Amino acid sequence: MNHWIPVCALTDIPVLGSRRVARDRGPQVALFRTSDDRVFALLDRCPHKAGPLSQGIVFGDAVACPLHNWTIALDSGCAREPDEGRTPVFQVRIDAGQVLLDRQELETIAIDLAPVQAGPCTRVSC
Numbered sequence: 001m002n003h004w005i006p007v008c009a010l011t012d013i014p015v016l017g018s019r020r021v022a023r024d025r026g027p028q029v030a031l032f033r034t035s036d037d038r039v040f041a042l043l044d045r046c047p048h049k050a051g052p053l054s055q056g057i058v059f060g061d062a063v064a065c066p067l068h069n070w071t072i073a074l075d076s077g078c079a080r081e082p083d084e085g086r087t088p089v090f091q092v093r094i095d096a097g098q099v100l101l102d103r104q105e106l107e108t109i110a111i112d113l114a115p116v117q118a119g120p121c122t123r124v125s126c
C-alpha cells in the first residue's frame with residue numbers, strides 16, 4: 001500500500017523543466033514536467049557517470065543528460081539506444097495540484113549511493 005507524501009505543487013516544476021527533492025539519505029529525486037503537464041520522477045543520477053539529470057534538457061518524454069547528452073526516457077529511466085543503463089524511477093501521483101511521492105520508495109530506492117552535487121533542492125521529510 002502506498003503512503004503518499006506531498007513534495008511540491010505541480011506549478012513549482014517549470015514546464016519542460018525539473019525540480020529536485022532531497023531525501024535523508026541517497027541521491028536526490030528529480031521531478032520532470034512535460035509540456036502536457038505529466039510529471040515523472042527519476043533518481044537525479046544518470047546511469048552513465050552519475051550526471052545530474054535535473055540539470056538536463058527535457059524534450060517529449062525524455063531528458064538529455066547535461067554531461068554527455070545521453071537520452072533517458074522519463075517513464076522507464078532507461079537510456080535510449082545505442083546507450084545502455086537505467087536510472088531508478090519513482091511513482092508519482094498528482095492530487096489537487098500537489099505532486100506526491102511514495103514514502104517507502106523515498107526511504108529505500110538507491111539510498112546507499114552518494115548524493116549528486118547540483119542546483120537548489122527542496123527537502124522532504126518522510
Ligand code: FES
Pocket residue numbers: 046047048049050051065066067068069070
Ligand atoms: S553522465 Fe549522463 S551522459 Fe554521461
